[in-house]
Amino acid sequence: MRRPRAAAAASPPARAAQRRPSPPRRWRRALLALGAGLALVLGALAASPVPSQAAGSRPCDIYAAAGTPCVAAHSTVRALYSAYNGSLYQVSRASDGTTRDIGLLSAGGYANAAAQNTFCAGTSCVITKIYDQSSRHNDLGVEGAGTAGAADHGASASALPVTVAGHPVYGVLVTPGTGYRRTDAAGVAVGGRPESMYMVASGTHVNGGCCFDYGNAEHTVSDTGNGHMDAVYIGTRCHLPPCTGTGPWVAADLENGLFQGSGSNPANKGNNSPFVTALLKNNGQTSFALKGGNSQSGGLSTWWNGALPSGGYTPMKQEGSIVLGTGGDNSNASAGSFFEGVMTSGFATDAADNAVQADIVAAGYSGDSGGSPGATITGPGGTCVDVDGDDTGVNHAAVQLWDCQAAAADQHWTHNGDSSLQTLGRCADIAGNGTANGTKVQLWDCDGVGGQVWKQQADGSLLNPQSGRCLDSPSGATANGTRLQIWDCNGGAAQKFHLD
Structure with a gap:
């Protein structure tokens, strides 16, 4: 069972050499003005700031x-x-x-x-x-x-x-x-x-x-x-x-x-x-x-x-x-x-x-300093697709149903461009990359295999193309902790999963 959730010394790197901007030099007068001109130049050099x-x-x-x-x-x-x-x-x-x-x-x-x-x-x-x-x-x-x-x-x-x-x-x-x-x-x-x-x-x-x-x-x-x-x-x-x-x-x-x-x-x-x-x-x-x-x-x-x-x-x-x-x-x-x-x-x-x-x-x-941890996936009975283990996200953790909780990180999924579903840094995965009816779904390192591909269908199901089967709640169960599996796609309520 999952636990109750809580409510929501070194010098700096060396700088590149810097150049001071050269002051304008204006020699409009005869040699008599040379001394005054040099004074102006030196004064400008002394006052010139380091670039910002x-x-x-x-x-x-x-x-x-x-x-x-x-x-x-x-x-x-x-x-x-x-x-x-x-x-x-x-x-x-x-x-x-x-x-x-x-x-x-x-x-x-x-x-x-x-x-x-x-x-x-x-x-x-x-x-x-x-x-x-x-x-x-x-x-x-x-x-x-x-x-x-x-x-x-x-x-x-x-x-x-x-x-x-x-x-x-x-x-x-x-x-x-x-x-x-x-x-x-x-x-x-x-x-x-x-x-x-x-x-x-x-x-x-x-x-x-x-x-x-x-x-x-x-x-x-x-x-x-x-x-x-x-x-x-x-x-x-x-x-x-x-x-x-x-x-x-x-x-x-x-x-x-x-x-x-x-x-x-x-x-x-x-x-x-x-x-x-x-x-x-x-x-x-x-x-x-x-x-x-x-x-x-x-x-x-x-x-x-x-x-x-x-x-x-x-x-x-x-x-x-x-x-x-x-x-x-x-x-x-x-x-x-x-x-x-x-x-x-x-x-x-x-x-x-x-x-x-x-x-x-x-x-x-x-901007929004709270970020976007991903979307929830609503399953049978209004429950959410969840990972067992209170947000720990380890390999082999069961992918299951649980009451939706807004602060639960492991109920927020990213549907990636390769059609994988990711939470806690890992992906929803068919155990052993299997294809048979009843094969359980778990969390595993995202590795691009066929058992991590989930395509949303028009009837609300999530299809795994490699197996040709759909994400499924056994016998349509909705209790907390119900372990998800793959099963022949049948359009039933047990296979309705909506990416919110």
Whole structure:
């Protein structure tokens, strides 16, 4: 049975050599005017500004200038250094398993979403890697199994379209079972050293599942005790009530606690704007600070600036790995949207935080930060096509019927260009690529075989051409947990499946 669902330090990359614009030279007078002309030239050279293209205004430029350089910088939407011109992320194509790195339109600019669109045309893609833009190369890969969760899957590459500075880009849509990790990241704080971090996330695509985090986690994918994590969180879980309103709240995941302060902190009023800047700073010994703000306008609110919690958090005991979308032990029941985030060496200044927030606002985030996880498939009796296992999405998981639940990631399917049906990074698959009546349907890695092709018919059925049979509920059953199969197409109610 499925569980009840929760409600919905490194220097920046070297800059290219820059030229100062040459001032105009005007020699209209005789040699007598030479001295005055030279004075004008020298004056103009002294006053001429560095071109704005490399003005050092991106978040990691700002933090480096303040003495707290980035040791990790991740984004699928834009460069976080003004001179960065490498890849942002990698996608893997379902049709043949090949990968493609997605880069920028220009140095210091925005993601080349058109390259992704071309590569993924006619099929679907997942995000398999998020590159670190810092010189530390702390790239994030899809997270493996931990003590609190099975191996994760990559986010659908096209599920979170937004615009930044008017450019179409894609964020990372985290649904339960999605997560990324870098074990033993270079330069990330360990053993009570100070650090800072922020992420731009959604204030509308959230839940109370543990834990939509970005930041410092354990060496092993397990809970090793209080103070062994230091990650910024946003979600609707109130760990130490009372909490003000219904959230979501920016909090610190310090392991075994999502702290809005050193204890209950009703002063944290939450951030529910479509795009949220969520920021955490920790001196590693005695105190930490939390800030939140609207990523589209305004400044940051300080929700906490004070003592670390008691009970094993002073000093901190960070282990120096990086997680995105999960807790340190791969607690992966969370929902969230990630657009950018950095981690620094050292406790950043408030002035630097404010300048970073101004740069984020200037970036011009726009669109639906909740993304589109796919469409539901309504089956017999008004039930939904669902995957057993509470959004874990492992191979061999039964494809079944279940009461429709709006927050269920595994009830939202993408009907790909190759006619496969995909959820949680895998496809609805006929077991063993079989063709016989009664062969069960399961979830399996999308591999383009005939047993993963489902074509909608005019009578409402879903036909698998390879077998010549239709998706079917045995004997027309509609109870929760009814395992789906293939059967001779007969136009009956047991074979009516509507892609909503």
